Amino acid sequence: MKPVIAIVGRPNVGKSTFFNYLTSSRDALVVDRPGITRDRQYGVAYHNSNSFLVIDTGGIGEIDHDSKDVADLMAEQSMLAAHESSILIWIVDGKIGLTNTDEILAKKLRKLDKPIFIAVNKLEGNLSSLSLNDFYKIGIKTVWPISAKRGDGVGKLLDKISEQFSFPLENKLEQEENPIISILGKPNVGKSTLINKIIDEERVLTYDQPGTTRDSIKITKKIKGKNYTFIDTAGVRKKSKVNDTVEKFSILKSFEAIELSNIVILVVDATEGITEQDSSLLGMIRDSGKSVIVAINKWEKLGKIEKDEVRSQLTRKFCFIDYAEYHYISALNGTGIGHLIKKIDAIIKSVETNFATSRLTEMLQEIISQHPPKIIQGRRIKLRYIHLGQKNPIRLIIHGNQTKNVPDSYKRYLTKALRKRLKILGTPVLIEFKQNKNPYIADRKVAKRSNSRKYSRSR
Numbered sequence: 431m432k433p434v435i436a437i438v439g440r441p442n443v444g445k446s447t448f449f450n451y452l453t454s455s456r457d458a459l460v461v462d463r464p465g466i467t468r469d470r471q472y473g474v475a476y477h478n479s480n481s482f483l484v485i486d487t488g489g490i491g492e493i494d495h496d497s498k499d500v501a502d503l504m505a506e507q508s509m510l511a512a513h514e515s516s517i518l519i520w521i522v523d524g525k526i527g528l529t530n531t532d533e534i535l536a537k538k539l540r541k542l543d544k545p546i547f548i549a550v551n552k553l554e555g556n557l558s559s560l561s562l563n564d565f566y567k568i569g570i571k572t573v574w575p576i577s578a579k580r581g582d583g584v585g586k587l588l589d590k591i592s593e594q595f596s597f598p599l600e601n602k603l604e605q606e607e608n609p610i611i612s613i614l615g616k617p618n619v620g621k622s623t624l625i626n627k628i629i630d631e632e633r634v635l636t637y638d639q640p641g642t643t644r645d646s647i648k649i650t651k652k653i654k655g656k657n658y659t660f661i662d663t664a665g666v667r668k669k670s671k672v673n674d675t676v677e678k679f680s681i682l683k684s685f686e687a688i689e690l691s692n693i694v695i696l697v698v699d700a701t702e703g704i705t706e707q708d709s710s711l712l713g714m715i716r717d718s719g720k721s722v723i724v725a726i727n728k729w730e731k732l733g734k735i736e737k738d739e740v741r742s743q744l745t746r747k748f749c750f751i752d753y754a755e756y757h758y759i760s761a762l763n764g765t766g767i768g769h770l771i772k773k774i775d776a777i778i779k780s781v782e783t784n785f786a787t788s789r790l791t792e793m794l795q796e797i798i799s800q801h802p803p804k805i806i807q808g809r810r811i812k813l814r815y816i817h818l819g820q821k822n823p824i825r826l827i828i829h830g831n832q833t834k835n836v837p838d839s840y841k842r843y844l845t846k847a848l849r850k851r852l853k854i855l856g857t858p859v860l861i862e863f864k865q866n867k868n869p870y871i872a873d874r875k876v877a878k879r880s881n882s883r884k885y886s887r888s889r
Contacts, residue, residue, distance in 0.1 A: 434483045435475075435591075436515035438539070440531050441489025443523045444551040448578035449473060449486035473648075477588040485515060490535055509538070517545050517591065524550040524575065528564040536568045545594070548573045549587060554580055608650060608657040609778050612687040614715070615697035616707055617664075620727040624697060624761035625649065625662045628771070653771060661687045688714070692822060693721040693777055693856070695770075697761075700728045700736075704743040712748060719823035721777050721857040722754045723770070729758040730765060753849060755856035777856045781824065785852065787817040794828065797847045806835045814866065825860045833863035 437445045453473035475484045490509075512518060518539060522532055539546055548565050554577040565573050572590070576583035613621045626632055629651040647662040688694055694715045698708045715722050726740065744756065757773055759766035794816045803811040812831040819825035826848065841861060849859045 433517060434485065434515040435517045435519055436485045436487060436512045437519050437521060438487055438512055438535075439489065439521035440523070440529070440535070443489070443521045444578040445489070445521045446486055448519070448521055448549065448551065448576075448584075449484060451578055451581055451584060452484050477585070477592065480588075480592050487512075490531075490538075512539065512542055512544070515544065518542070518547070519587075520546055520548050520570075521551050521578070522548060522565060524553040524562075528567065532565075533568065536570070540569075546570050546572065547587065547591060549576045549578075550574065551576055551578050553577055554582065608659040609692045609774070610659045610661065610690055611693045611695060611774060612661040612663060612691040613695050613697060614663055614688065614711060616699070616705070616711070619697045619699040620761040621697050622662050624695075624725065624727065624759070624767075625660050627761050627764050627767050628653075628660065656775075658774070661691065663687050685714075688718050688720060691720055692781075693723065693774060694718070695723045695725050697725045697727050700726045700740050700758075701731050703740060704747045709747050709750075712751060712754070716751045716858070719858055719860065721781065721822075721855075722751070723773060723777070723856055724748070724754050724756050725761075725770065726756065726758045727761050730760040730763060752846070753854075753856060753858055773856075780853055780855045781821060781857050783852070785818045785826075787815065790817060790826065790848075791815040793848065793851050794844075797844065797851070801843060803836060803840050806832060811836055819862060823858050823860055824854060825862060827862045827864055829864045829866050831866055833865050836863060 437449055439445050452475040454476075473484050473486070475482055520535075520539060522528070548568070548570055550562055550565060550573060553575045556575075562573055562575055574583060574587040574590070576587060578584070613625055615621050629649060631651075648659060649662065650657060650659045652658075696708070696712055696715060698704060712722070712724070724744070726744075729737070732740065748754065755773055755777065757766060757770050759770060761767075791814075794813060798813060803813070805811075809832060811833070813828050813833070813836075814830045816826055816828045819827045828844075845859050845861055848861075849857075852859075
């Protein structure tokens with residue numbers, strides 16, 4: 431099993447920057463403001479022939495701009511990460527030096543009885559700084575100067591850690607590729623609550639206040655013998671209401687999560703009805719070409735009349751996407767969660783099916799026979815065969831004559847009919863047309879030139 435390294439420390443000391451450097455990613459949100467990271471963020475780091483799991487945590491202490499309740503929850507999440515880790519890298523600020531909060535944190539960390547490496551950060555170009563002396567006073571001998579921003583000293587720190595511990599390297603190519611499911615929606619619709627219920631663990635921070643989740647948090651969980659990776663995203667509000675720079679970055683991270691995903695679950699709040707923002711987010715998912723499930727949350731709070739109204743709104747406001755799968759749930763109570771996982775499995779299975787060209791072509795000809803394309807300029811459009819171009823999204827390529835003249839209405843007919851026959855769930859089917867070259871054109875040109883020569887000789 432991989433060793434687990436937790437990155438801990440005060441807010442704004444460079445923990446997320448260090449995490450991003452180790453994992454060669456931008457998974458952790460980095461902004462020059464304390465308290466940005468609020469949940470645990472996991473990633474895999476590689477150093478020489480070693481690999482290990484890294485956890486980025488929220489800051490502990492010195493959070494003035496947030497409520498005490500959120501600060502306490504963040505500290506609790508950080509200590510949970512410290513408990514589940516085998517090694518601690520404690521990031522401190524070399525420019526500021528030792529603080530009272532650091533001394534208090536040192537007492538907490540020593541009680542865990544785990545190996546602790548102090549990384550004195552922000553020493554760009556000055557790794558021999560005298561500020562290290564302050565941190566030796568804590569009583570922890572492993573103190574290392576680094577620059578998380580530039581990577582200075584990080585390699586030596588990892589070398590020292592590797593000397594003391596075993597880090598089995600896993601072949602990236604042999605790692606199982608888990609389906610990635612992003613959870614998207616407006617703030618406070620229950621996204622984090624849904625993930626916690628799915629994985630049966632209080633893994634991400636939930637708080638009765640919009641905007642508690644600011645980062646996109648990846649969580650891999652084995653459910654009934656199968657691995658899934660879920661991404662909890664920040665709530666996305668209307669652009670006109672987004673003024674905070676941090677929130678703008680959070681929204682960008684949500685968009686990136688969609689691109690990484692196989693399936694996107696759009697969570698809507700049944701008690702609020704279907705809003706313009708819900709439609710906007712679903713439109714964004716549609717444009718991405720990803721599979722989609724619309725999870726209507728807080729369903730248990732509605733009466734029969736209210737439920738009928740929401741169903742009517744779904745039909746009316748989401749009419750622009752006819753392949754979305756709908757699922758009614760209660761993230762808080764767990765109602766419908768088991769069926770939601772089954773729905774995810776069904777979508778994955780339907781997309782991963784191998785579509786043989788012969789089978790696809792047979793289906794195409796049956797569909798055409800039921801409703802042939804119109805005659806264009808005295809000639810009927812001929813669609814001869816079809817094959818699979820790509821998966822996720824599914825792209826089908828149809829070859830034939832006059833394909834440039836296929837009306838949009840007939841394209842929609844083919845798309846809907848093929849999706850139905852192939853039993854593809856929750857996933858768009860994109861159709862691309864290819865114009866076949868007429869094999870007789872060359873013969874016709876030769877014949878024309880030959881006839882022309884004959885006519886000239888006869889004269």
